[in-house]
Amino acid sequence: MKFQRQTIDFIAWLLAAKESDAVIVERQANDVISSEIDNGDGGADAAATLALEESAPASAIKDASWEIIKQEVIPPYIKSVAFTVTSDDLNPERQKDLENRFPGVSMITGTSPVQAQLAAEQWLQRTFGEQVTPTISTSTAATKPPELMTSVKAVAEVVPTTPTPTTTTATTATPTGPRRKVSLLERMTSGLTESRFGNIRSPTSAIDAKQFDKSPILRVASQIGLTTQIPGKVLHAMWLQWKDHSEVRPFSAVKGVKLVQYYENLVTLYILAYHKEEFDLCFALLLRFQSTNYTFRNEFPGLATAVLAFQYLPEDSDLCRWIATLFAFLWPTQGWDSHEQIVTTLPQIEKQALSKFLFAVAYIRDPHTKGHNTAVLAQWCAVHRHEEGDHEYGACRKSYAFLEDQFDKIRKEEAKHEFDEANRIVEDHTKNLRLQLTTVDTGQSAPLKRKAESLTVSSQKKYKRGGGRGRGRGGSTG
Structure with missing residues (x-):
């Protein structure tokens, strides 16, 4: 639309205007906006053109004032501004010039998706302070277009909500002015910014606050209040x-991780994936x-890790049911003297x-x-x-002698029951x-299911504690 192009030209002229001309420019800009609202785009085109031609003296195309533009044009709820420049156009001299003229503005260079992912991994490495192995899918480079994928959704998942100084970002803070009447430029940008960044919460767990803003899976920990000492990068x-x-x-x-820590990593990621409704990942975990459990049978998952699952998952979730089964048969409970000791x-x-x-x-x-x-x-005595x-x-x-006859009857009944069970x-x-x-002669391989196994299956079906609070794979409840 012509008016949008002229609005951009108008902003560019404002960047070069003197402070003394700012009031005149703002008044004439408001006249242009009012004309656009009252008359539609056609009238706005003519009004904007007239305003730009009459209000731009030649002497004003000097001494750029980015501070005035930030105060008068950029809404206060916009936390950061970024310029996208192709790699070929952004040489060191131009980069330095842009940083001097526009302090606080990030410079985003256009690269291929593979390069962009490498840059993101390097950025995570700098932030976390340790090596992060790049995980670039070969299918990404083959299926995605070569231009930089800079959708707001992608930025919201990688870039923190508060500006972080980098080698290509000036550290001058963006000042916020008093509230005023919403301008056309604000109306053009406010919906985009608020809808993407407005719902990100502050972290409440032990994971570093910055990590929540970079990773969608870590952001879930903030939402459910999960506290963990596992490094967020892991x-x-x-x-x-x-x-x-x-x-x-x-x-x-996995190198450099003990088995007990590996179990904790699996359970913690399962919790986050469950609340993010990534049930395929839950099943894989x-x-x-x-x-x-059966590859390394000599070491058991930690008790704290098992209880962690019951703290953040429904009791009838798949992982909790398996942990309960594993501990029911293999956990030496009497290794603990009391509940208080635990x-x-x-x-x-x-x-x-x-x-x-x-x-x-x-x-x-x-x-x-x-x-x-x-x-x-x-155990009577x-x-x-x-x-x-x-x-x-x-x-x-x-007391024991008074009940002796009844005790003898009970013992005989149960002895007969044990004899029948043994038979x-x-x-x-x-039969097996x-x-x-x-099966050796016929080639069949299906063994006869034992009754004991059938009893185990039926007991699993009765396991309905927690009602419909649990969610199975695929998002359904049950």
Whole structure:
């Protein structure tokens, strides 16, 4: 539209105007804007042309005043301004000249997508202070156009909301003036800026504040209040590995990380991906967690890591269910003397999350706990403090003798039940052997499912704690 082009020319002229001419220019600019609003674009074109021709004295094309333009034209809620210049046009001399004339303005040079991604990785490296391995997909260079991808969405995901000085950015702060009537230029830019940057929150966790603004996955930690000591660059790199290569790297491919820390990395990224609704990544992380459990069987995930999942995920989420199952069968609970010892040794554990975890473990263990009443009766005196011959010992023996006949009946019933169960196991084992011999001749490979396995599956189906709060893969609830 002609008026937009003339508006840009008008701004360029303002950059070269003297301070003494600023008031006249602003008055005539407002006349142009009023004419555009009242008469439409056609009248605006003529009015803008007339205003520019009558109000631009030759003596004013000197002594550029960027400060006046920032105060009079740039809305106060715009945090940074950037110029896009091609690499061929931006030589060191021009760059220095632009930095002197426009302090506080960033210079963005046009590059290929691959170069742009390398630049982003280098920028992350400078900010995090450690080496970040570039993760450039070969398909990106083949499918994307060669021009620089500078959409506002991409900028919002990489560039922090507050300007960070770099080698190509002047450090002069942009002053903000008092509130005033919204101008045409503000109306042209305000929607773009506020909609993209207005909803970014300040971080509340241990991850460095700057990292939230650079990484979409780390920004989720701020939204859910997740506190972690894992370096933000580690989680961001794992997320990029998935985005670029659809891969969660195994522990054997990760250098300089202990297994217990690797487990914590997997669980933390699962939490962030779950709340970001990236359920394909959640499933990949769950599979990696499970396979790691049985690739390295001599080392268990940390208790604090297990409880962390119950703190930020629904109890019936896939990862929580697997952790509960793993700990129910393999966790030596009696390695801890008391609940108090756990919370004292691991002060970072949230007590409510610990309660959820312990209940889930007990829930899974329930159908697999053997012994029944016989096992309980064997512990009859384990909770007493009496000694043989004292008053309490006599009272204990008297109570036990009163129930002796009933106890004997219970023991016989349960002994018969155990005998029947043993016979069932032998029969199932015999059937499996016969089926294996049959499959050798027929070429079939499907073994007979044992009843014990069927019981395990049915117990999984009953695991409905938490109602519909959990979300499965693909965004559905259940």
